Amino acid sequence: MSGKTIWRRALDLDHRIIATGIFLIITYMILSPIEIPFPVSSYGQQYYDFVTEVPAGTTVGFMMGDTVATKPQLKPSTTITMWMLYEKNCKIVYWYDKVEAVGLMNEYIAVVDEMSSRELVYGVDYIDLGFIAGTETGAVAFLENIRGVTGGVDVNGDPIDSFPIMEGVNGGGDFAYGIANCGCECTEPMYIRQWGMPYGTELATINCAMDLPAITLYLATGQLRATANGLLGSAEFEYLTGRLGLAFGQILAVSFAGLYFVILVVLGNVFYFIDRSQGGN
Amino acid sequence: MSDEMYKSTIPFWIITILGALTIVEYFFPFIGNIVGGPLEMLRTYSTILAGAAYGIGTALLVANHGRRIVRRTMAPHWAFSIVFFVSIIVTVGVMLIGGQTGPQAQWVFDYILAPSGQCLYSTTAFFISTAGYRIFRFRNLDATVLLCSGLLILVSVLPLFTGPFPFFVPMAMWLNNVPVVAGYRAFVMGTSFGSIGLGLRIMLQKHPEALG
Amino acid sequence: MSLITSGRVVGLGVLAVICGAIYYYMYQAQQGNLANIRRLPQVDAIDELIARCVEMNRELWFIPGGGVMTNAFVLPGILSVFGILSYVTQRCAEFGAKIHCPTRNPIGYNIQYEIMREAYEAAGKPEEFDPLETIVYFPGGAMRPYIVQGAHSRKPAAAILLGAYYHQTIIFCEALQRCGAMTLGGTDTTHNIPFMVAANNYSLIGEEMYAMSAYLSKDPVLGSTLAGQDIGKYLAIAITILGVLLSAAGMPFADWLVI
Numbered sequence: 001m002s003g004k005t006i007w008r009r010a011l012d013l014d015h016r017i018i019a020t021g022i023f024l025i026i027t028y029m030i031l032s033p034i035e036i037p038f039p040v041s042s043y044g045q046q047y048y049d050f051v052t053e054v055p056a057g058t059t060v061g062f063m064m065g066d067t068v069a070t071k072p073q074l075k076p077s078t079t080i081t082m083w084m085l086y087e088k089n090c091k092i093v094y095w096y097d098k099v100e101a102v103g104l105m106n107e108y109i110a111v112v113d114e115m116s117s118r119e120l121v122y123g124v125d126y127i128d129l130g131f132i133a134g135t136e137t138g139a140v141a142f143l144e145n146i147r148g149v150t151g152g153v154d155v156n157g158d159p160i161d162s163f164p165i166m167e168g169v170n171g172g173g174d175f176a177y178g179i180a181n182c183g184c185e186c187t188e189p190m191y192i193r194q195w196g197m198p199y200g201t202e203l204a205t206i207n208c209a210m211d212l213p214a215i216t217l218y219l220a221t222g223q224l225r226a227t228a229n230g231l232l233g234s235a236e237f238e239y240l241t242g243r244l245g246l247a248f249g250q251i252l253a254v255s256f257a258g259l260y261f262v263i264l265v266v267l268g269n270v271f272y273f274i275d276r277s278q279g280g281n
Numbered sequence: 282m283s284d285e286m287y288k289s290t291i292p293f294w295i296i297t298i299l300g301a302l303t304i305v306e307y308f309f310p311f312i313g314n315i316v317g318g319p320l321e322m323l324r325t326y327s328t329i330l331a332g333a334a335y336g337i338g339t340a341l342l343v344a345n346h347g348r349r350i351v352r353r354t355m356a357p358h359w360a361f362s363i364v365f366f367v368s369i370i371v372t373v374g375v376m377l378i379g380g381q382t383g384p385q386a387q388w389v390f391d392y393i394l395a396p397s398g399q400c401l402y403s404t405t406a407f408f409i410s411t412a413g414y415r416i417f418r419f420r421n422l423d424a425t426v427l428l429c430s431g432l433l434i435l436v437s438v439l440p441l442f443t444g445p446f447p448f449f450v451p452m453a454m455w456l457n458n459v460p461v462v463a464g465y466r467a468f469v470m471g472t473s474f475g476s477i478g479l480g481l482r483i484m485l486q487k488h489p490e491a492l493g
Numbered sequence: 494m495s496l497i498t499s500g501r502v503v504g505l506g507v508l509a510v511i512c513g514a515i516y517y518y519m520y521q522a523q524q525g526n527l528a529n530i531r532r533l534p535q536v537d538a539i540d541e542l543i544a545r546c547v548e549m550n551r552e553l554w555f556i557p558g559g560g561v562m563t564n565a566f567v568l569p570g571i572l573s574v575f576g577i578l579s580y581v582t583q584r585c586a587e588f589g590a591k592i593h594c595p596t597r598n599p600i601g602y603n604i605q606y607e608i609m610r611e612a613y614e615a616a617g618k619p620e621e622f623d624p625l626e627t628i629v630y631f632p633g634g635a636m637r638p639y640i641v642q643g644a645h646s647r648k649p650a651a652a653i654l655l656g657a658y659y660h661q662t663i664i665f666c667e668a669l670q671r672c673g674a675m676t677l678g679g680t681d682t683t684h685n686i687p688f689m690v691a692a693n694n695y696s697l698i699g700e701e702m703y704a705m706s707a708y709l710s711k712d713p714v715l716g717s718t719l720a721g722q723d724i725g726k727y728l729a730i731a732i733t734i735l736g737v738l739l740s741a742a743g744m745p746f747a748d749w750l751v752i
Contacts, residue, residue, distance in 0.1 A: 011415070015671065018414055019407035026406075037444030042454065068395040069402030099335070100398070103390035106382065134331030135564035141324035148325050155382070184659055186684050189469075190566050209438060210660065213461050214683040217469065220462055232438050255441030257406065261413050262432060268414040308505045310498050331563035338599030341630045348625055401637050405660050412667040416692050427687060465683055468699050472681045474511060474725040475700030476569040478718050481515050482707070483572070487715060491572045492604065 007275035011268065018264065025260050029253035036252060043212075043229045044236025046219075050204045050226035051081055054177050056088040059165065061175035061201065063139075063182075063191065064096045066104050070183045070208055075108065076234035076247035077206050078181055082112045084241065086120060091165045093175070095129040097139065098183060102131055102155075115243075123163035130155035136190050143172030143195055173199035184208040188215045192223050204228070293486045299323070300484045343369070430456055500751045510728060515721030522717035530716045533705055538677050538695040539581060542651035545675055546590040551650035555581055555594045556640065556665060558656020558680065559633060562600045567657040569703065570681040571601055574655045575608055576706035581653060582609045586616035593649070594628040595639060602630045637664055644668040654678040654693070655702060658685050666692035679705070 004012070054060060062082070066074050085092060094105065105128060113120055120126060129150050132138045142149045147170055152159055160166045168174060172194075178201040180191040188205045196203035202225050205215065209230030218224035228237055231254055234247035299320075306313045306320055346362035353359050372389055379385035419425045436442040437453030482488040497505055518528050546553040557574050560567030578594070585592040594609065596602050606628050613622040631639055641664065643649075652669045654662075654676065662678075662685040669676050670692065678689040679697025690696045697705060700722070707715040732750075739746040 013414070015407075015411040015415075018411050022406055022410045036441055038440045039443050039447060039450070041438070041443075041450065068398035071395070072399065100394075102382065103387060103395070106387060107391070132328060133334075133563070134328040135561070136566055137324055137563060138328040138331055141321070141328055144321055145325065148321070149328055186659070186682060187566065208660075210684050213457070213465055216457050216462050217465055220458060230438075232440075235440075251440060255439040257410075258435055258439040259441060261410055262435065264410055264414040265417050265428065265432065268417070269419050272418060304508075308497055308501050310495065313498075327563070331561070334561050334563055334600050337603075338630065338632060341599055341602055342632065345625070345630060352625070398634055401634055402660070404637070404641075405664055408664045408667045411671070412663050412688075412692060416667065416670060424691065427691060431687060468683060468686075470729050471700045471726065472569075472703075474722045475681070475703035477508070477511055477725070478515055478722045479569045479572060479703050479706075481512055482715060482718055485516075485519070487519070487712070487718075488572070488576070488710075491575065 005275050005278050007271040007278070010271045011275065022257055022260055025256050026253045029256050030249065033249065033252050036255070038235075038239060038248075038251075040236045040240060041229075041232065043227055044233055044240065047077075047204060047226040047228045047233060048237060048240045050202075051084050054085060054088065054090060057090060058177055059091045059093060059169060059175060060085055061172065061178040061195075062092045062094050063178070063180040064094050064101045064105060064108075065098045065183045065185065065187065066096075066108075066181050066206075067098055067100045067183045068104070071104060072250065073208065073231035073234055073247070074181060074183065074206050074228075075104075075111075076245055077228035077237045079108055079111045079115070080237050080241055080243055081179060081206070081228070082108065083115045083243075086112065086116050086118075086125060091124070092126045093129065093165065093169060094126060095142065096131050097135055097187065098185070099131060123165055125165070127160065127163055127165050128155045129160070135187065136194065139190065140194050143199065146170050171199070172201060175199075175201050177201065178203045179206065180204075181206040182211065184210060186211045186214055188224065188227075189218065192218050196223060206233070209233075289489065289492060292492055293483075296491075297484045297486065300480065339369070430460075502752050503750050507725070507728060511721065511725040514724035515718045518717040518721040519714055522714040527713045528717040528720035530708065530719055533697075533701065533708055535677060535679075535695050535697055535701070535705060536708065539653070540584070542653065542675055542677060543581070543584050543588055543590050546585070546650040547588050549650040551648060552591045552593045553581075553585055554643075554649045554652040554669070554674070555592055556652060556654045557594070557596050557598060557601065557605065558654070558658045558682075559597045559636075559661070560657040561598060567682065570656050571598065573681075573703045573706035575601075575604060576710055577653075577655060577702075578605060579608045579612050580709040582612035583616050586613045586618045586621060592627065593647075595631055595636060595643075596628060597631055597633050597636050599630060599632075602628065637661060640665050641668045644672040644674065648672045649674050652676045654689075655697070656680065657682045658689065660685070662688045663692060 064078070066078060082092065096102065096105070109120070109126070129146065132142045132149060134141070138149070147160065150160065152161065154160050154163070172178075178191075178195055180188065180195070180203065182188050182191070182205055184207070186207075188207055188211060191205070192203060195201055204226040205224060206228040207215065207230070209232065212227070212229050215224055215227060219227065228234065231247055231250055235251040238244050238248045302316050302320060306316055342365065346365045349359045349362045372386075375385035375389055376383070417428055419428055433449065433456060434453050437449045443450050479488065483491050522528065543553060555578060557578070558567070558570060560571065562568055562571055582592055584590075592609075594605060596605055598605075606624075609628055610619070610622050613619050645668070649669065649672070652674045654665060655678070658665075658678075658680045659682075662680070666676060666678060666688065676693045677695040677697070678693035679702045680686060680689050681699050681702050686698055690698070704719050707719055710716075736746045736750075
């Protein structure tokens with residue numbers, strides 16, 4: 001049998017046409033949004049409840065492992081978490097396990113400074129301890145002895161003992177609550193193993209949706225208290241705090257992109273099986 | 282000292298001794314009191330070694346691209362190796378001038394590095410849509426179960442579906458909390474046992490490929 | 494002060510049982526009593542991929558996963574990939590298939606370089622190892638466009654993707670499949686297994702990668718250690734069943750596990 005069936009020709013559709021389709025859908029939905037109902041999932045509610053539960057004035061450990069690639073989906077939940085904690089006069093000790101977070105830190109602080117009802121003072125409300133190399137080994141060493149690993153200085157080279165926020169803080173056990181923004185590297189189990197479990201810190205994570213199956217185990221056992229799960233988690237957090245922004249806007253475009261993907265999978269399979277039934281390979 | 286001694290024997294003994302001490306320290310506090318201090322110091326030093334990895338990466342790139350320019354290999358692509366050198370000189374230059382978190386370095390990060398990284402990451406959407414059309418097939422029972430559960434999870438996280446059809450949410454939650462958790466628990470246990478086996482083989486010096 | 498740290502007694506016991514079992518099987522293998530290990534079908538897949546490359550006179554791409562060796566989370570996967578790389582490179586050299594290894598691991602690059610060079614020497618073809626082309630280092634972000642463009646222009650006949658893969662899984666697999674490559678994919682990280690399984694012709698899940706590395710080393714003693722790992726799994730099954738029964742009977746079994 002010579003020649004391709006119409007179904008085979010449809011299956012061999014140039015990938016650029018498929019990619020153009022998703023581009024058009026996302027662009028249109030961003031430029032011309034429509035109203036859709038927005039139910040909040042249990043993960044989003046759980047994360048909101050966790051941040052609300054943190055007592056006022058607590059010193060919180062915040063591992064900022066965000067990257068430029070995950071910034072669009074995780075920045076909203078990160079900055080709103082930071083804002084909520086500052087509004088309760090909590091103090092935040094930052095460090096990061098990814099090199100890119102160095103550049104993002106300043107941007108996030110500036111955003112939260114604008115959102116905050118008061119001026120944030122470095123060394124009193126927050127401190128930046130810089131990049132800790134070595135992923136798991138580095139995290140273990142850092143959480144054992146912060147001053148040992150940082151050399152007793154912050155990211156600017158100033159002695160951390162000169163800042164009031166670091167009084168009595170030298171290890172993972174000195175944080176009753178901790179938040180780990182793990183980006184998309186799936187380092188959540190690592191922080192549960194090396195921070196939450198050994199030191200008893202109540203831990204929540206901000207992570208890509210892709211990591212959810214891997215961390216559902218820990219949510220089920222209570223080893224992880226909550227997760228802000230990707231773009232949906234950011235959108236839900238914006239919705240629950242009344243600070244609708246970029247994540248909420250993006251979720252509509254992503255929803256329609258998801259619909260397009262489902263249609264592609266279904267159509268691809270329909271064409272494939274029809275082509276096969278007509279003698280194609 | 283022979284080649285094999287410093288390339289193989291000494292490194293393996295370092296691995297074996299430090300590995301055994303780390304495991305024993307984790308379980309026995311009285312040993313932790315004896316060796317805990319030196320081991321903590323070694324863990325701190327390991328962060329320095331880890332930072333050096335980035336330097337190694339940069340050195341490798343410089344050597345590789347330098348060789349490409351000298352040998353004019355893969356013409357005309359060797360010209361892009363010049364772009365690499367220009368980029369690295371400009372980036373290091375702005376950091377030396379204005380500091381690593383200075384306004385110039387921040388500009389390079391905000392307007393060159395960040396958009397490029399986001400652009401590359403966002404291409405995932407295009408590839409996954411093409412993959413969905415061409416590769417994901419209901420070929421057999423396993424693939425059908427995989428695809429159906431994948432599509433269910435997908436629609437359960439999109440408000441476009443969960444708004445008008447809220448029944449997707451409890452279905453997906455059950456899928457996430459029961460079979461997925463069970464499967465991942467088994468998977469994690471299996472890889473953990475595999476890691477223990479691999480670690481033991483290396484510590485007993487039965488896995489020479491670990492050092493190349 | 495207690496002898497054993499509180500909360501870690503059961504963990505120590507389980508670790509001791511598993512290590513003991515592995516050592517027992519290793520000892521038995523050294524005495525000539527080899528454990529009966531099922532042959533992994535993916536071993537034949539590797540030979541099939543190499544044969545395809547030889548027939549089509551196109552490259553085989555060996556793409557190790559991401560993560561640096563300083564990350565203990567991905568280190569077992571990286572180390573097991575070294576063993577597989579050695580085998581694949583030697584087979585490629587023996588059969589005349591051209592292998593290309595783009596790697597994202599700056600420390601691992603040096604080890605992989607030595608592994609590949611020695612594999613070519615072991616096959617008696619050291620002159621075929623090209624230090625600039627056989628293995629190339631790319632920082633993480635640069636790997637994506639290289640694989641996509643390279644798959645389009647160089648059209649490898651086969652590809653082996655092993656290691657810790659994140660969101661790049663689907664990009665690499667789709668680009669390689671689109672250029673007609675036959676692929677074997679494997680990962681020990683949890684989050685991209687579905688894409689690995691769906692988008693590759695052959696796949697290795699989780700500890701199959703470690704098992705493959707031990708199996709391909711051709712050392713029967715190493716292969717026997719896989720039997721020791723299975724003892725750990727039987728132990729986990731027994732604890733799970735016991736735990737379900739005792740918890741249903743109202744016993745605080747979960748508390749006993751953290752003594």
